[in-house]
Amino acid sequence: MGRAPCCDKNNVKRGPWSPEEDSKLKSYIEQNGTGGNWIALPPKIGLNRCGKSCRLRWLNYLRPNIKHGGFSEEEDRIICSLYISIGSRWSIIAAQLPGRTDNDIKNYWNTRLKKKLFGKQRQKQGSRKGKEINSNMVISNNNNNNQFPCWPELPILQPIPYSNDEPRFNDHSSIRKLLIKLGGKFSDEDQPINEATNPQYPMDNSLLMQPIYQNIPINMISSAPIDNVLGNAQYNMDRAASSFTAELEHMIQNNQQKLDGLEFLYEDYMLIDKSASTSGGNLDWESMNPFVLPLPPINDEGFQQGVIFQENNTTPQ
């Protein structure tokens, strides 16, 4: 026997909201607030709706200062950067874009941005096609911590000019901090966050610190909780890994692959090393994107072993 539903789906209205319903919900919340209980809200207002539906309608459409459509290039870049960095954590991405909802960004990514990025990608795939390897983290054994997952180096970016003072991912340090908190590091110098280094992060060390990455599929690596600033939510790397699109994984896996269509993401970021772009032709993904590092052979079990992290990477801040 399953758990009871939050409402009787047969006796509540579903589907698009009418202007009258919107008006009722909006005016009530503006005057009285939600009362901290969405489930109890509809009867108070006289709405024959599920509480969850009311919450969604308010958060995604009725609440003040919501922007719809008209995503700017800057917003595109932020979404792309964060998606590449942390995957489909839409609520976190939305938190960096004032006025945008996670639902909006998710829809925008799925319907437009993804196509904008991958639409012109060649069909050609490398020999590793089909291997479900998460390449967002790489393993370095060139350190004193045995096997520990490392995030690949971020592209070298110029600071993104923002028009206000809201906390944003406006430089590498923010993204670095986030990714480190998620359970990895960029180099030997980074201290992975754990109870020893920061008692505020009571993470599951049995997952994070296990020294057996060498023999587990990369996409099974787990992560630490994210901190309170980002919503006090706990995430694990399994979820993050599984949320990355296959397209992105395949692109990053194969460092020989050229990526038509991704130029827009990088040209505006003004990659410091533009020497490779002077030919006028397509850039090699490897030369264009520091995310892509040479990968060691992957055996038939889908395991990935050995040094991946490049020795000539710049030392992170």
Next chain:
DNA sequence: AATTTATACAACCGCCACGCG
């Protein structure tokens, strides 16, 4: 003009974490 296909986005579904009793 009618039909089919593609696109955009609102809304729903189900799972999971958290707080409270």
Next chain:
DNA sequence: ACGCGTGGCGGTTGTATAAAT
């Protein structure tokens, strides 16, 4: 410690509209 109710989240579906045939 446990169970329950709820909020929050990401994935998916449904529907209206536009574009193509």
